[in-house]
Amino acid sequence: MSALLQVEGVSKYFGGLKAIDDCTLTVEQGSITALIGPNGSGKTTLFNVVTGFQKTTKGRVLFEGNDITNLPAQRIANLGIARTFQVSSLFPKLTVWENLMVAYPHQKGESLWAVFSGKGQIRDQESTQIEKAQRIAERIGLAQKFEEMAANLSAPEARVLEIGRQLMFSPRLIMLDEPSSGVNPAMLDILANMIIELNKEGMTFFIIGHNLSFIMKLSHYMHVLHYSKLIASGTPQDVARDERVIEAYMGVRQ
Amino acid sequence: MTNILLFLASVLALMGIYALLTLAVNLHYGYAGLLSFGIVGFAAVGAYTYAIVTRGAPVGEDVYLFYFNQPWWVGFLAAGLVTTLFAFIIGLPTLRVEGDYLLIVTFAFAEVIQDLLSNEGWLTNGTRGFINIQMPFRELMPGRNYTFFLAFLIIVIVAIVYLFSQRLGTSPFGRTLRAIRDNEPATLAVGKSVYSFKMRTFLLGAAICGFAGAMYTWYMTLAMPSIFGMSVSFTAWIALIVGGQGNNKGAIVGTVVLLGVQQAIKFISLTPNMAPIISSIQLILEGLVLIVILRFWPRGLIPENSPKPPKPAVVKEAV
Numbered sequence: 001m002s003a004l005l006q007v008e009g010v011s012k013y014f015g016g017l018k019a020i021d022d023c024t025l026t027v028e029q030g031s032i033t034a035l036i037g038p039n040g041s042g043k044t045t046l047f048n049v050v051t052g053f054q055k056t057t058k059g060r061v062l063f064e065g066n067d068i069t070n071l072p073a074q075r076i077a078n079l080g081i082a083r084t085f086q087v088s089s090l091f092p093k094l095t096v097w098e099n100l101m102v103a104y105p106h107q108k109g110e111s112l113w114a115v116f117s118g119k120g121q122i123r124d125q126e127s128t129q130i131e132k133a134q135r136i137a138e139r140i141g142l143a144q145k146f147e148e149m150a151a152n153l154s155a156p157e158a159r160v161l162e163i164g165r166q167l168m169f170s171p172r173l174i175m176l177d178e179p180s181s182g183v184n185p186a187m188l189d190i191l192a193n194m195i196i197e198l199n200k201e202g203m204t205f206f207i208i209g210h211n212l213s214f215i216m217k218l219s220h221y222m223h224v225l226h227y228s229k230l231i232a233s234g235t236p237q238d239v240a241r242d243e244r245v246i247e248a249y250m251g252v253r254q
Numbered sequence: 255m256t257n258i259l260l261f262l263a264s265v266l267a268l269m270g271i272y273a274l275l276t277l278a279v280n281l282h283y284g285y286a287g288l289l290s291f292g293i294v295g296f297a298a299v300g301a302y303t304y305a306i307v308t309r310g311a312p313v314g315e316d317v318y319l320f321y322f323n324q325p326w327w328v329g330f331l332a333a334g335l336v337t338t339l340f341a342f343i344i345g346l347p348t349l350r351v352e353g354d355y356l357l358i359v360t361f362a363f364a365e366v367i368q369d370l371l372s373n374e375g376w377l378t379n380g381t382r383g384f385i386n387i388q389m390p391f392r393e394l395m396p397g398r399n400y401t402f403f404l405a406f407l408i409i410v411i412v413a414i415v416y417l418f419s420q421r422l423g424t425s426p427f428g429r430t431l432r433a434i435r436d437n438e439p440a441t442l443a444v445g446k447s448v449y450s451f452k453m454r455t456f457l458l459g460a461a462i463c464g465f466a467g468a469m470y471t472w473y474m475t476l477a478m479p480s481i482f483g484m485s486v487s488f489t490a491w492i493a494l495i496v497g498g499q500g501n502n503k504g505a506i507v508g509t510v511v512l513l514g515v516q517q518a519i520k521f522i523s524l525t526p527n528m529a530p531i532i533s534s535i536q537l538i539l540e541g542l543v544l545i546v547i548l549r550f551w552p553r554g555l556i557p558e559n560s561p562k563p564p565k566p567a568v569v570k571e572a573v
Contacts, residue, residue, distance in 0.1 A: 053439065077445035085443070091436035093500065094429070095560040101426070102433040103444040109426030110446075112454055116418075122425065126564040134566060147563065169444055 003062075004029040004173055004204050005050070005081075010059030012042070012049050019045040021228045022059070027173065032195065032205040034215045034236075037225035038248055043208045044086055046225070047177055051083045052076040064172070078105060082166030083175040086208075088158045088182070090165075092151035096142050099150050099161060100133040101126075103168035132168065140164040140194065156187035160194065173204045180211040192218055216240065224248065260398060263405040265517045267473050270408035272513055274466035275490040276497070276505040277412075277419050278459040283491075284499035284558075285428055286455040287435030289353060291487050292344070292360030295367040296460045298482035299340050300333035300467030302371065305384040305477040307332045318379040326390045330468050337464025338457050345456045349449060352438070364484060371479035383478030387471045408469055412506075415462055419502045422458070424561045431455060432500065489513075492540070496547045498554025507555050515543050 005027040012020040020042045027033045035043050048054040050061050052073035061069045068076055077083075091099050107129070108114045109122040137143045140160040145153065153161060159179060166174055179195075180188055188211075195205060195218060209215030215222075222239045224232040226248040232239050239245055275293050282290040308329035309321035324332075348359045371378045378384075395403045422428050434441045434448055442448055471477045489512065497508020519536050522528075547555065 073442040074445050089440040091433045097563045107426045115425040127567040131566045
């Protein structure tokens with residue numbers, strides 16, 4: 001296995017506050033890697049720094065060996081890193097199919113020139129895209145709601161649609177921020193199976209999780225953040241036995 | 255009879271001009287979520303560009319220095335171009351920040367423009383403004399009947415801009431705009447250059463306002479600072495909220511309803527001493543229309559509607 005994403009000595013300071021302090025970790029190609037840690041330990045900040053939503057104070061981020069540190073978010077996305085957000089972030093006034101279609105990269109119909117000159121070529125591309133959207137909708141179990149407004153979906157449906165939307169631009173790495181929040185237990189299994197299935201097809205995942213049983217079951221490898229520092233890395237079994245991790249989650253044994 | 259027809263034609267022309275402004279607000283706000291209150295500022299820039307480009311030498315107490323003596327269509331195109339340039343300069347710093355800042359800057363822009371128009375006499379002829387505006391095909395259509403022609407011309411332009419907005423709105427470009435409006439970070443996360451989309455939309459909307467401004471000078475037969483007050487922006491915004499955001503039909507319907515109410519009230523003022531009363535009631539009634547619409551049709555008379563999904567390509571059977 002080779003490293004798909006490398007975070008090298010990354011720090012993020014907000015004034016005097018160290019949100020991430022000298023964090024080094026890797027996400028291996030083809031793995032499901034988890035990032036866990038108590039609230040406020042800097043997990044989402046690390047995601048934001050990697051995906052260009054916040055600027056790094058120090059350190060480097062490498063994706064497929066290329067330096068992507070502090071590139072604009074949309075360029076990092078176009079390099080093949082998809083991410084979701086902690087809060088549901090669909091386009092509520094767009095239908096399910098539109099939510100999927102928006103994510104298709106480099107659409108001809110996004111150039112004004114093409115909009116007013118080439119109706120034919122846009123139609124061609126749209127009909128190719130919609131096939132992909134239909135396949136994804138079937139896969140995430142939303143084929144029946146293809147023309148439903150996203151605002152009318154339930155919380156779990158919204159979660160899977162977000163993942164489906166990221167699939168639409170065929171990323172190399174999918175980063176999920178708390179995919180299990182707002183999802184009921186029955187749906188959680190479906191979500192887990194979907195992630196495992198996609199992973200078997202070669203997709204790499206980097207997942208922030210609060211729901212430890214969910215994340216332990218899924219992941220091959222885990223990184224643990226605590227007070228903005230990386231305190232442990234390893235397989236779920238190793239991490240679960242690690243003294244510092246137990247301390248971080250359970251408190252110090254008296 | 256002719257008087258009533260003339261009145262209707264001029265109402266139609268005014269509705270047409272406001273319809274353009276409302277379409278522009280819809281493009282900015284309804285589609286892209288840009289809080290743009292500078293509509294009237296752009297219209298003023300367009301109007302004055304038109305006036306200056308088509309102007310002849312100053313006479314009497316005129317103080318302006320620049321005039322270009324060009325035919326109306328040159329002025330019309332220049333109006334769109336110069337307004338787009340203004341929008342570019344405003345958009346450059348402001349479209350990078352979110353939400354309210356754009357509102358403040360565009361609001362201030364419109365106010366500053368109005369002040370400039372009154373004070374920079376060398377360019378704008380000050381508060382005197384420009385009268386005897388050159389109008390398209392005026393020489394072919396002498397007398398009062400020109401109003402009918404003007405109404406017709408404006409309707410044709412509105413139809414073109416409507417079709418243009420419609421095409422834009424239902425295209426993948428429009429889809430991405432609505433996505434930006436709904437959730438900007440998520441649009442970034444799927445790799446869209448949000449700034450570029452906002453900028454292009456901002457420029458297009460401003461260009462429409464520029465054209466509308468030039469047309470407003472035809473309708474008024476003059477260009478003066480006082481006709482480009484903030485109330486023009488508000489009327490377009492109210493029209494959009496009444497008609498329904500995020501769809502171009504709503505913009506048109508809202509304009510027709512709002513201006514219809516306004517003009518209908520004017521029509522009742524039969525005796526001269528009723529006029530001041532009516533004009534005060536007008537504001538109250540407009541507010542009433544807005545409240546009633548928001549109460550019973552919170553998403554506007556015509557709510558936003560997603561287009562039908564495109565047909566997938568025919569799957570070729572493997573031989």
